Amino acid sequence: MSYIEAKNLSVGYDGEVVGKDISFTVNKGDYLCIIGDNGSGKTTLMKTILGLKKPLSGEIIMGDGLKKNEIGYLPQQTVIQKDFPASVKEIVLSGCLSKCGMRPFYKKEEKALALENMKRMGIEALQDKCYRELSGGQQQRVLLARALCATEKLLLLDEPVSGLDPNVTAEMYKLIEQLNKDGVTIIMISHDIESAVKYASHILHIGENIFFAEKAQYVEKMNINLN
Amino acid sequence: MEKFFSYLEYPIVRYALIVGILISLCASLLGVTLVLKRFSFIGDGLSHVAFGAMAIASVLNLTDKMYLVLPLTVVCAVLILWTGQNAKIKGDAAIAMISVSALALGYLLMNVFGTSANLAGDVCSTLFGSTSIITLKLSEVMLCIVISVIVIVVFILFYNKLFSVTFDENFAKASGTNSQGYNLLIAIIIAVIIVLGMNLVGSLLISALVIFPALSAMRLFKSFRRVTVFSAIFAVTCAFLGIAVSIIAGTPVGSTIVAADIAGFLICCLAGHFYAG
Numbered sequence: 052m053s054y055i056e057a058k059n060l061s062v063g064y065d066g067e068v069v070g071k072d073i074s075f076t077v078n079k080g081d082y083l084c085i086i087g088d089n090g091s092g093k094t095t096l097m098k099t100i101l102g103l104k105k106p107l108s109g110e111i112i113m114g115d116g117l118k119k120n121e122i123g124y125l126p127q128q129t130v131i132q133k134d135f136p137a138s139v140k141e142i143v144l145s146g147c148l149s150k151c152g153m154r155p156f157y158k159k160e161e162k163a164l165a166l167e168n169m170k171r172m173g174i175e176a177l178q179d180k181c182y183r184e185l186s187g188g189q190q191q192r193v194l195l196a197r198a199l200c201a202t203e204k205l206l207l208l209d210e211p212v213s214g215l216d217p218n219v220t221a222e223m224y225k226l227i228e229q230l231n232k233d234g235v236t237i238i239m240i241s242h243d244i245e246s247a248v249k250y251a252s253h254i255l256h257i258g259e260n261i262f263f264a265e266k267a268q269y270v271e272k273m274n275i276n277l278n
Numbered sequence: 279m280e281k282f283f284s285y286l287e288y289p290i291v292r293y294a295l296i297v298g299i300l301i302s303l304c305a306s307l308l309g310v311t312l313v314l315k316r317f318s319f320i321g322d323g324l325s326h327v328a329f330g331a332m333a334i335a336s337v338l339n340l341t342d343k344m345y346l347v348l349p350l351t352v353v354c355a356v357l358i359l360w361t362g363q364n365a366k367i368k369g370d371a372a373i374a375m376i377s378v379s380a381l382a383l384g385y386l387l388m389n390v391f392g393t394s395a396n397l398a399g400d401v402c403s404t405l406f407g408s409t410s411i412i413t414l415k416l417s418e419v420m421l422c423i424v425i426s427v428i429v430i431v432v433f434i435l436f437y438n439k440l441f442s443v444t445f446d447e448n449f450a451k452a453s454g455t456n457s458q459g460y461n462l463l464i465a466i467i468i469a470v471i472i473v474l475g476m477n478l479v480g481s482l483l484i485s486a487l488v489i490f491p492a493l494s495a496m497r498l499f500k501s502f503r504r505v506t507v508f509s510a511i512f513a514v515t516c517a518f519l520g521i522a523v524s525i526i527a528g529t530p531v532g533s534t535i536v537a538a539d540i541a542g543f544l545i546c547c548l549a550g551h552f553y554a555g
């Protein structure tokens with residue numbers, strides 16, 4: 052049984068299909084990169100996986116002990132209001148919310164977990180800083196730490212490196228690679244095919260032609276296309 | 279000052295202080311979330327609805343208007359929230375429509391069917407709060423205390439969830455938080471606060487109690503917790519000062535409290551220039 056199995060999935064808005072016939076599987080420990088042009092429906096697909104919107108048709112089956120609230124999410128654009136007062140600590144801690152259920156306050160372990168994840172992302176020193184005063188790269192780390200508080204099983208990352216400079220991008224990829232090695236399953240949307248091929252174990256290409264394969268097969272196919 | 283303390287001997291004055299401070303406190307707690315979620319327009323719309331409901335209640339000559347006004351306003355809060363989230367109807371236009379209709383029809387009703395001899399006075403006090411100190415019965419004070427305590431307890435219990443839903447609704451939803459439920463909770467609480475606050479500052483001014491503390495706190499502080507705590511302190515201080523001044527100087531309660539809020543906001547703006555923490 053795999054974590055996620057999508058069968059002939061159609062996604063879109065208000066009956067308007069953005070992507071159809073999408074099938075893929077994600078197993079524990081995988082690193083799946085979703086690539087495709089702007090507007091091809093990557094974010095829409097991710098929101099469908101998260102259950103933020105319903106699939107137009109087809110189905111998503113979750114298995115292998117993965118529960119709906121055990122998915123961590125890093126949005127493409129967090130439309131956080133410019134003047135939102137929130138400290139790094141408060142935001143990272145809010146990732147633990149799914150562990151709380153109806154319990155109103157965070158437990159000691161959850162606070163410790165938040166601290167540990169801040170350390171892991173190297174933002175420990177920023178914990179009392181205001182989120183909106185951080186740089187883009189620092190903000191991404193905060194949101195990644197928050198996602199990690201929600202789960203150790205599966206992370207969905209929507210273009211985690213967009214807007215970051217090459218150095219920070221490389222660091223971010225390293226961090227994600229390390230998480231994957233630690234056993235976190237990753238689904239990541241990316242425009243950077245080179246790094247996708249470098250780090251991912253599977254590739255899902257969506258758009259005109261939908262293609263899901265292990266990395267080796269993908270590389271092979273692309274080479275054939277190139278020749 | 280001495281004059282003020284001598285006034286404190288009268289139960290009416292004590293009641294007014296208790297009620298005023300509690301209502302301001304409740305309004306300010308939710309204010310942070312409302313302002314940040316861009317929900318403050320809902321508060322504004324609802325206060326007009328509450329005015330319309332009040333008009334209906336007085337035309338029907340109900341002795342306890344609260345029992346009509348409160349449910350009606352809560353229902354409208356839920357409706358506004360739903361239409362606001364339905365992408366097909368322009369949320370703000372829908373609210374403007376509902377609120378202006380309620381205002382106009384409310385006044386029309388009072389004018390045509392009203393039995394009161396002092397119509398202008400009634401309308402004015404519903405819109406702007408009572409002109410002199412509010413006269414409250416002990417039972418009204420008790421009701422207000424009970425509701426305020428409920429609001430405060432609910433706010434504390436759901437503080438972390440409200441933060442998450444306010445900061446990033448999609449993330450909250452994705453990690454299994456019932457964000458729709460919390461939006462509903464927020465809408466219902468605002469409706470309750472608005473109805474309570476109407477007696478104090480009138481329906482046109484109640485929004486001030488919601489937005490000023492939050493906006494002032496956001497000038498000075500940058501974490502959600504500090505903003506929340508400071509806006510509560512701000513609200514209580516301004517309510518106390520406003521009521522005290524209105525008693526001593528004989529000014530209308532509602533507008534005096536709001537004037538205190540405005541002054542406080544300006545001070546916070548100034549302070550924000552020099553200090554940021």
Ligand SMILES: Nc1ncnc2c1ncn2[C@@H]1O[C@H](COP(=O)(O)OP(=O)(O)OP(=O)(O)O)[C@@H](O)[C@H]1O
Nearest residue numbers: 064065069087088089090091092093094095096127
């Ligand atoms: N809320 C929405 N309502 C209706 N249509 C939408 C909505 N959001 C996106 N779309 C449409 O769905 C299509 C796919 O959008 P999506 O955001 O999934 O693309 P994407 O692959 O993530 O693109 P990008 O690489 O730019 O992030 C686009 O044509 C877009 O116009």
Ligand SMILES: [Mg+2]
Nearest residue numbers: 093094095127
């Ligand atoms: Mg996208």
